[in-house]
Structure formats: structure tokens, C-alpha cells
Amino acid sequence: MALGQFITLEGGEGSGKSTQARLLEQRLRDNGLEVTMTREPGGSLFGEHLRNVLLDSKTPEHSALSEALLFYAARADHLENKIRPALAAGRWVVCDRFSDSTRAYQGYAGALQLEAIDTMDQLVVAPTFPDLTVIIDIDPAIGMARADQRRAERDGSNTTRRDRFEGRDRTFHDALRQGFLTIAANNPGRCVVIDGSRDADSIGAQIWQVVATRLLQEAGT
Ligand code: TMP
Numbered sequence: 001m002a003l004g005q006f007i008t009l010e011g012g013e014g015s016g017k018s019t020q021a022r023l024l025e026q027r028l029r030d031n032g033l034e035v036t037m038t039r040e041p042g043g044s045l046f047g048e049h050l051r052n053v054l055l056d057s058k059t060p061e062h063s064a065l066s067e068a069l070l071f072y073a074a075r076a077d078h079l080e081n082k083i084r085p086a087l088a089a090g091r092w093v094v095c096d097r098f099s100d101s102t103r104a105y106q107g108y109a110g111a112l113q114l115e116a117i118d119t120m121d122q123l124v125v126a127p128t129f130p131d132l133t134v135i136i137d138i139d140p141a142i143g144m145a146r147a148d149q150r151r152a153e154r155d156g157s158n159t160t161r162r163d164r165f166e167g168r169d170r171t172f173h174d175a176l177r178q179g180f181l182t183i184a185a186n187n188p189g190r191c192v193v194i195d196g197s198r199d200a201d202s203i204g205a206q207i208w209q210v211v212a213t214r215l216l217q218e219a220g221t
Pocket of ligand 1: 025040055071096097098099100101102103105106165166
């Protein structure tokens with residue numbers, strides 16, 4: 001059996017990564033591969049429970065460390081109950097956000113020391129680091145407008161219904177974008193940056209080219 005590969009998609013708000021995760025899942029399936037599609041925060045029963053707490057705008061204020069520990073608590077459960085069993089069974093795992101989101105949101109754009117994230121990564125994630133991380137880069141002004149539009153289409157709400165992270169100011173979203181670009185620059189063997197301003201089909205084609213050249217040949221499929 002070909003080895004399963006672990007692919008994560010990352011980016012700021014409205015970058016289109018969830019759409020791309022679904023397109024990638026379909027393409028992998030079309031190529032005869034078994035795929036587990038998942039997301040963070042969430043992905044497991046406990047993880048989805050914590051997702052509600054983390055994103056709820058009514059959740060009481062708490063420290064950056066408390067928040068990061070909750071993300072990693074959800075991640076530990078997600079890895080143990082979903083990601084590792086899937087990879088062990090030879091399945092490909094496509095995950096919409098993973099620990100680079102903690103590094104970008106809580107680290108580079110937030111108040112948490114990067115060393116604390118390194119420590120939690122070693123404790124929780126190692127040795128299951130992604131084989132490939134696709135970072136979709138988008139101007140935060142475009143991304144936030146897209147996220148607002150998507151929310152309005154979904155449930156008729158407006159910008160006042162942004163979740164705890166979407167609702168932060170432009171400085172936060174600019175720092176977030178730079179954070180993701182720094183992560184990519186620091187991890188060139190694992191990360192690829194894709195221009196998210198293009199249409200979904202062009203972005204999908206670019207991602208597929210990266211997956212095909214970097215992973216499909218390696219996995220012997
Ligand atoms: P989503 O909008 O992609 O579903 O992600 C939910 C929100 O959670 C998004 O605003 C990013 C945020 N987030 C973090 O702040 N840290 C993390 O580690 C993860 C996984 C998500």
C-alpha cells in the first residue's frame with residue numbers, strides 16, 4: 001500500500017482554503033486515493049466541542065497561553081483519534097488549518113512566545129508534522145470582504161457576527177499575513193505559498209501541480 005500523506009492548508013480569513021481543501025480532496029479521490037478530510041480547530045468529537053468554545057464571541061476573555069493550550073488540547077485529541085489512525089491505514093489526510101495557524105494567529109499576530117508554540121508542537125504534534133503545507137496568501141482587505149460575503153450568504157448575518165478571530169482589526173490581519181509568509185520562508189521544504197487573489201479553479205490547478213510533483217511521485221502512486 002502506498003504511504004498516506006499529510007497535507008495542511010493554511011491562510012488568513014477568506015483566503016479560500018476550505019474551498020481548496022475540498023477541491024484537493026476530490027482530485028485525490030479521482031486518482032484512486034483514500035482521503036480523510038478534516039479541519040482545525042475540530043476534526044474529532046472533543047475537538048469540535050472545543051471549537052465552539054474557542055470561536056464563540058461570548059467566551060469570556062482569557063490569556064493567549066490559555067487559548068493556545070485549548071487549541072493544542074483539541075489538536076492532541078484530533079491527532080490521536082483521527083489523523084494518526086488515518087495515516088497508519090495508508091489514507092491521505094487533508095486538514096483545513098493545523099499548528100501553523102496557532103503560530104500565525106496566537107504567535108506572530110498574537111501575544112504568545114514562539115518558544116511556547118515550539119514546546120507544544122514537540123509535545124503534541126511530533127512526529128506527525130505535515131508532509132506538505134499549502135499557504136494561501138491574500139490581501140486581508142480582500143479576504144475579510146470575502147469572509148463577510150460568505151457569512152451573509154450562509155446565514156443572512158452581517159459583519160457584527162464575525163467570530164472572535166475575524167473580528168480583530170486590520171493590524172492583526174496584516175501581522176497574520178506576514179506571520180504565514182515567515183513560516184513559509186522558514187520551512188521551504190514543507191511549505192508552498194500560493195497567490196489567493198486568483199480564481200478558485202486556477203488556484204486549484206496550481207495546488208494540484210504542487211501535490212503531484214512533490215507527493216504523488218514520492219508516494220509511488
Ligand atoms: P476557520 O475559519 O478556518 O474555520 O478557523 C477558525 C478560526 O480559528 C480562524 O479564525 C483561525 C482560528 N485559529 C486560531 O486562531 N488558531 C489555531 O490554531 C487554529 C487551528 C485556528
